[in-house]
Amino acid sequence: KAGVTQTPRYLIKTRGQQVTLSCSPISGHRSVSWYQQTPGQGLQFLFEYFSETQRNKGNFPGRFSGRQFSNSRSEMNVSTLELGDSALYLCASSLSQIDTQYFGPGTRLTVL
Amino acid sequence: QKEVEQNSGPLSVPEGAIASLNCTYSDRGSQSFFWYRQYSGKSPELIMFIYSNGDKEDGRFTAQLNKASQYVSLLIRDSQPSDSATYLCAVKGSNDYKLSFGAGTTVTVRA
Numbered sequence: 638k639a640g641v642t643q644t645p646r647y648l649i650k651t652r653g654q655q656v657t658l659s660c661s662p663i664s665g666h667r668s669v670s671w672y673q674q675t676p677g678q679g680l681q682f683l684f685e686y687f688s689e690t691q692r693n694k695g696n697f698p699g700r701f702s703g704r705q706f707s708n709s710r711s712e713m714n715v716s717t718l719e720l721g722d723s724a725l726y727l728c729a730s731s732l733s734q735i736d737t738q739y740f741g742p743g744t745r746l747t748v749l
Numbered sequence: 750q751k752e753v754e755q756n757s758g759p760l761s762v763p764e765g766a767i768a769s770l771n772c773t774y775s776d777r778g779s780q781s782f783f784w785y786r787q788y789s790g791k792s793p794e795l796i797m798f799i800y801s802n803g804d805k806e807d808g809r810f811t812a813q814l815n816k817a818s819q820y821v822s823l824l825i826r827d828s829q830p831s832d833s834a835t836y837l838c839a840v841k842g843s844n845d846y847k848l849s850f851g852a853g854t855t856v857t858v859r860a
Contacts, residue, residue, distance in 0.1 A: 670848065680793075680837065680850040693847045727792055734846040737783065740792040 638664055641730050641741030649747045655716040658744045662709050662730030668692075669711040670738060671703060674725040683726075686711055687734055715746075723748045752776065753840050755851035763859050768825040770836050770854050775819070778843030782814055782821045785837040787853070793837055797823070828858045 642661045650656050662669050670693075671683040682695040686705035703713040709730075715722055725745050729738035756771040774782075781800055785793035799805045799812040799821070811824040821840075825832055838851040 672850075679852045682847055682849070685847065693845050695847075725792075729848075735781070735841070737795060737798055738848055739795060740785075743792045 641728060641739055643726075643728050643741040643744050645744060646742060647745045647747075649749065650718050651749050652718055652720060654718050655714060656718060656746060657712055657714045658726055658728075658746075660711045660713075660728030660730075660741060662711070662728075663739060666730035666732055666739075667709050668731045668734050668736070668738075669705055669709065670729045670731075671711070671713050672727040672729065673697075674727060674743075675723075680727070683713065685734070692734060718748045720748050722746065751851075752849040753838055753851040755836075755838050755854050757854070759855040759857055761857045761859060762828050764828060764830060766828050768828050768832065768856050768858070770823040770825075770838070770856070772821045772823075772838030772840075772851055773819055774821070774838075774840040774849075776840065776843050776849075777816075777819060779816075779840045780843065781841035782812070783839040783841075783848070784810075784812060784821075784823045785839060785850075787835045787837060789834075796836075825856070828856075830858050830860050832856060833858050 668687045670685040685693040705711045725743045727743045728741045731738045762768045783798045784796045787793045797812045809826045813822045835853040835855045837853045
């Protein structure tokens with residue numbers, strides 16, 4: 638079974654721009670969670686989607702948003718990028734909210 | 750108090766030794782606990798999960814859970830240089846099922 642895929646793998650943007658990241662979960666998985674990982678803050682939870690509904694949200698500003706489609710694929714969007722948004726963005730999928738999460742390879746975002 | 754705390758690293762062990770990693774959590778109702786390994790520049794990969802008190806063994810890895818003490822640990826036996834990585838403890842919340850991570854413990858196995 639194919640693992641979690643994320644696109645693009647690398648991205649370079651400038652301050653003020655917006656970005657959309659994509660995540661395709663493992664086949665059959667309906668829950669998708671997004672995390673931001675930086676050297677200083679570690680792995681921080683952004684949000685979780687299940688059956689196209691946001692079930693949980695972390696403590697991030699409204700510039701960070703996401704959605705999930707009927708095929709369980711998910712996107713996250715960051716608007717008005719700031720230098721501090723440079724990070725590894727990780728997507729993880731699971732069968733449901735209570736099940737084990739499996740991570741994708743991540744998208745490395747650099748904001749200049 | 751952080752939701753999940755791990756013993757500060759880095760942890761350096763000689764090849765063949767046992768590496769011991771510790772983790773405490775604040776949500777007393779949590780029922781699901783996970784250990785992930787993350788190599789530098791890569792994403793976390795699941796090593797083990799544990800739900801019940803006691804020990805769970807998988808190859809050279811043993812997870813230990815004590816819910817009364819709100820404590821989870823991971824033992825790596827016969828440590829190999831390929832075990833050199835950051836190990837992340839994760840706990841699933843009892844109310845919202847949100848997965849909270851510790852800061853990670855970096856392990857270096859000396860050949």
